[in-house]
Amino acid sequence: MTTLSPEILSTLEGQGIELPSWAFGNSGTRFRVWTTEGTPRDPREKIADAAQVNKYTALAPSVALHIPWDKVDDYAELRSYAEDLGVALGTINSNTFQDEDYKFGALTHHDDRIRQKAIDHHLECIDIMDATGSRDLKIWLAEGSNYPGQMDMRARQDRLNDSLQKIYARLGDDQRLVLEYKFFEPSFYHTDVPDWGTSHAQVATLGEKAMVCLDTGHHAPGTNIEFIVMQLLRLGKLGSFDFNSRFYADDDLIVGAADPFQLFRILFEVIRGGGLNNPDVAFMLDQCHNIEDKIPGQIRSVLNVQEMTARALLVDRAALDAAQAANDVLAANAVFMDAFYTDVRPALAEWRESRGLPADPMAAYAASGYQQQIVADRVGGTQAGWGA
Template sequence: MEKIFKELDELEFELPSWAFSDAGTRFAVFHEEGAARNVFERIEDAALVHELTGCCPSVALHIPWDRVENWEELKEFVEEKGLRIGAINPNLFQDPDYKYGSLTNPSEKIRKKAIAHVMECVDIAVKTGSKIISLWLADGTDYPGQDDFRSRKKRLEESLKYIYENMPEDMYLFIEYKFFEPTFYHTDIPDWGTSYLLSEKLGERALVLVDLGHHAQGANIEYIVATLLSERKLGGFHLNNRKYADDDLTIASINPYEVFLIFKEIAFAWKDPELSDFAKKVVLMFDQAHITKPKILAMIQSVVMAQELFVKALLIDRRRLREAQEKCDVVEAEEILMDAFRTDVRPLLRENRKRKNLPEDPIKVFREGHYMEKRRRERR
């Protein structure tokens, strides 16, 4: 148990600012009374989640949603709340100019506009102390013949090269992928192989970001994670869950076993002497849309669930598993995994929180503390 507690001390999650504000579907946005209305209120809500869980010290920003006039003021506010700024996420998917692409657009003028926005985010990262630019493109085409694939690939590579070469030498570029949507014929960065290819061409500070909802049904995400870890090209995650496509549901709400198997690969890399230092730098960030769940409560629930599944992964008997694998004992190998997955680790986590003077049950404390009632009054 002491060993698990020590490993829990190293387990951190990054919260997304946008998860604390109103969100919806392409059909409607649903308002939650008391939800954060600006970046300062989003930081306040993230700080509350960290206060109750003790493992979420960083918050990612999305530009322009979180843009402010005075970045030094925001940085000081974040630090006063006991947090730090995490990844900076450029927005290259809402401007009407990006209808036919941003970094891949046939128009040089629009490509330069998109690059300028990313470089603005690099400048914001410098001012706020962030070391990560997390890039997702909605670029693609809807119809055959709409554009030339190789030309778009060339434009993308040239755009990324400019961004990468003009970033500070201690800053990382995370390249996210998504196999479809919002374009439906082809996507310019549709899979982990394309992200890997782009990051490999750029250099060591370009890494792949894995969003759990950005894969085809049945994709073996844990295999992708293992491969990227072995190549030292895994930068981080957008943790969520899905039933159909990019649903952005709360983590493990649909398939907890899948998340457990993904965390298994990270936990095993943590314990690998050759990979440990790299693996512990992989950013575990949430990216969820709390459409029908209360936003702060949903985030606390997600953090608690992620902790539980990661601890289960830490409990796997690696020695026995390796012996079963070497003997090709398929049933025994699976049973070893299931033993860990079936283990109720909630008492262990409650004891760990108690030792840290944290609420043993963060969800219960949030409910009984009437935190949302206070926010509704303050933000009326």
């Protein structure tokens, strides 16, 4: 059995991956939102489910909220509810994609009233961050156009920058703003923040509390995502990850499910660039579980990240450096692949047990009866879902 060194194990012990509250709600595609029994009916139940993931893995110490989906009257109360369950409230995600006013833009809109409304929504999100103790405001914008000529793309960049300046000015000393990019959808001709270069160009003008958020599902097929990871780390501007996996577009499937090797390559560059267990680089999941049970879906996801992190930590750096310096193409590639092909699952299971965690968190959750309990308990009321 492959063993993991004490250094690797202590690095893994420091790993934390934030869970999205919306992963516990119902979700779907453009064609249908699927419902599952036992789905949370309010933000507290989502947090309770997220705490289960942490209970069985010790990998998920915080939960990201989405406003308005997770709107409550008393955020301080929600914070202590979460803390009692052993999790913190994390990133606050704004939402400018479901209000009719934002049909033609929000932070980029040419109508000052609508643009101010979108800015105010972000200021409200920062007020919420003050109450929840959250550090990060994550902004993903669904803005763009569908037809050439429809919009003045240049003016929209200028208005976006002005809006972001106003939001940035409201951040506290220990708070940050992360700007997520996505190459298409829901707009199909142009998107106002389509790529890391645009996100970087915008946040670079704001200041050091503004960073780029990289969602692994937001790139064109074939994009070398690990190169972007390397570059943003090099520039000190990689603020956070939204991890998920995709076969086609923004599929939001379980991270590491579609392409474990890509996840390994990304994590290798994170380690190379000093981004692992670095508070400046937040690890989050941005996923939906349309057809599988949501809590085990999230458990599987954080375990996948842990497993690929362990494999990436196994890369023999000295041997890799030597092979690279000697231009030994095949040796360098072999060092890399040896680590990727190493099965670390038995070593991780043994290590978990040594820390009082279940060797197999998936099996332990399934045996716990929690799933049956929430199915029985959560009848009536409206199930939370994507957009509710």
